[in-house]
């Protein structure tokens with residue numbers, strides 16, 4: 001990709017399973033080597049670069065917020081400062097353009113903090129053995145460490161969501177409660193592209209069900225805009241590839257992602 005193409009292309013990256021290998025404890029995993037640095041450099045040279053994850057921005061900021069910028073200054077359009085990928089957390093309910101220093105929450109979602117706090121307490125009480133992840137505006141019930149709890153966890157979350165008017169999101173050995181707000185990774189992609197009509201291409205790197213709307217939003221944009229190129233990169237996982245049918249490119253594992261990013265920048 002030459003320098004000009006890079007400057008007119010957007011890049012979106014999921015975190016877990018894409019920039020980070022899957023492990024037993026969500027608090028103990030981190031990005032694969034070179035991912036934060038490669039993304040910081042990409043943020044300085046591309047038209048747009050963002051991590052779009054189900055994790056809260058506070059978590060993403062610890063992984064990507066403090067990296068020394070590697071690219072050249074490119075903030076004349078008032079977008080994110082050079083060298084800092086935008087961080088979109090909780091499927092787009094939260095976002096930060098300054099590495100996590102300032103976090104913006106969707107106003108419709110903000111009132112659900114108390115509801116989620118209660119859900120975390122009740123899930124912890126009702127589902128001993130499951131790992132309950134308190135994400136502020138979301139409550140994730142993990143059963144990776146006790147797979148036999150999968151059906152009970154799913155049922156509990158479904159019932160809780162019905163009783164409290166919440167949404168359910170499934171992922172790899174996890175089922176979570178979300179506020180009933182119309183927002184997903186596809187909306188993040190659509191908003192970023194709509195704000196940057198000069199872009200002529202977009203890449204989305206993902207591995208899981210929650211990334212499908214991101215893949216679909218890129219494809220929609222390419223269908224509507226003849227000279228827009230969408231590249232959907234699925235990162236393979238032995239647990240299954242829920243994106244394989246939509247992918248333009250497959251990578252074998254998260255540690256292949258920084259290498260591809262660097263090849264794209266080198267060709268620029």
Ligand SMILES: O=P(O)(O)OC[C@H]1O[C@H](O[C@H]2O[C@H](CO)[C@@H](O)[C@H](O)[C@H]2O)[C@H](O)[C@@H](O)[C@@H]1O
Nearest residue numbers: 015016022023024026053054140144172173174
């Ligand atoms: O949108 P993502 O960044 O891909 O987040 C999806 C979920 O990722 C995390 O859970 C997954 O990774 C854990 C650590 O490797 C693993 O233990 C778990 O089984 C996976 O489901 C995160 O903890 C969840 O909150 C996210 O929904």
